[in-house]
Amino acid sequence: MKFDFATPVDRRQPHHHIESLDTERVRPQWPSQKWHTYADDILPLWVADMDFRSPPAVIEAIQQRVAHGVFGYGLVPESLRQALCDWSVSHYGWEIQQDWQHWLPGVVPALHLASLAFTEPGDGVLTVAPIYPPFLQVARHTGRLPQTVDLQSPGEDEGWSLDLDALEAAITDETRLLLWCHPHNPTGRQWTHEELAGLAALVERHDLIVVSDELHCDLLLDEGAQHRALAEVFPGLAERSVTLWAPSKTFNLAGLTAACAVIPNASFRKRFRDVAKGLMPDANVLGLVAAEAAYRHGEPWRQELLQVLRGHRRLLAERVARWPGVGFKAPQSTYLAWLDLRQSRLGNESSPAIALLDRAGVALSDGAAFGYPGFVRLNFGTTAEQLEQALERMDNLLA
Structure with a gap:
């Protein structure tokens, strides 16, 4: 692969520094909804953004625009x-x-x-x-x-x-x-x-x-x-x-x-x-x-991303097959999986999503917000390492 979809990006504690006007070195704060909504020991697989760096061509284009240094009102080119x-x-x-x-x-x-x-x-x-x-x-x-x-x-x-x-x-x-x-x-x-x-x-x-x-x-x-x-x-x-x-x-x-x-x-x-x-x-x-x-x-990057997501989908399907009573149909699109936990080991919980958060340390989207209590949505748009860690934690409650 030409692009790195395997190395986890630290979205909680960025190691970049900026130089303030008085030349003191300071650590910037870049809060992430996905990673800062819950405690540091929680693995977040909920809100629909991925944990991959965006395409290099996009990053380079933004850097060139930032170097211009003027951010006034724009027009759609x-x-x-x-x-x-x-x-x-x-x-x-x-x-x-x-x-x-x-x-x-x-x-x-x-x-x-x-x-x-x-x-x-x-x-x-x-x-x-x-x-x-x-x-x-x-x-x-x-x-x-x-x-x-x-x-x-x-x-x-x-x-x-x-x-x-x-x-x-x-x-x-x-x-x-x-x-x-x-x-x-x-x-x-x-x-x-x-x-x-x-x-x-x-x-x-x-x-x-x-x-x-x-x-x-x-x-x-x-x-x-x-x-x-x-x-x-x-x-x-x-x-x-x-x-x-x-x-x-x-x-x-x-x-x-x-x-x-x-x-x-x-x-x-x-x-x-x-x-x-x-x-x-x-x-x-x-x-x-x-x-x-x-x-x-961005097309070359997108094509590699699709291969990564297909692999993650296979990994998830193999793991879900070991969880009794969990309903799952592999998604044909997106990096989101929709799991029915109503007949699972968590089926008696008022909110399986809260149970997984409190007892497994994995944050998923609660199906109640989608109109379907008892379901959860899992975001597998993350590295294989982080996905595997989260699935191992879920094993402890669902397998």
Whole structure:
């Protein structure tokens, strides 16, 4: 491998120093949500950022921008817009336009902006569960009606699936907006064409607007898998859709807050931008630099990352097979695993996630926040050494 995905990076006690203005040597504080939320003896496999250094090309581009030394208000460069256009064509087969893009600090703000831009108070905002927790909060935060429908739980051989009949039954006269996740967080499902075709048909039939969060689309783990944007596969959805992309998960750039809403419909784009004014800050100049470097030069790094994550997925599957009663379907995408602990040795615990934290020293995401108590989400986007340590600790409670 050309890149180092094996050496753990110390994210709790950085050994870099900076020189203060009075020339004294000081240790900077770089708090990490993932590593500083819990005590030092806890291994964190929860929030969705990875423990790998970002691509060297990205780091170099940021260093060059920092050397400029002026960090005033920036603009989204045409070169970044074109880089995303090129990436979309080469990776998804979708020819998007530069003026369809609205860059903003993140996907979660974009979900809320879409609710404000395309619905009125009292309108229904529909999503499926389990789901990334902010999806469940959008309606409440924006004064809309929350609507949720469950995915079909996996059988003996199948994974989680979309129940189209249940989804359509959940649509009411108030429903206006569908928040979709493609591929799906937390189950890691890459939706089939048949599922997406059924989804597209009911979206058009009920005159809905769909926001498709495709944040993990560059992390498909099955060999030969190909992501296609929802709005590209079903052109009838393009004029009623917002597609959300970002380099944050793929290239481990979450803290640089740069994401893009791709909105082909000019009227929708204006409504979205108008709502964003005053609610969203100007572009993060370092995040924009990082995004362009990632899309232009990060592909070799991404390909090696995928091989690492595939290996970690195999390791996790082998370990879970030794844990009686733990339900697990290997994710087709993402570096996130969704574990059902309801029939496990921790099945009687009010929160298996808290039990693992308190008694095994491993921090996982609690399924209750995703709408599914008794489940946990495990982030295997870490080094093999750190993953193995965490799994050994979990063995003590689950094996």
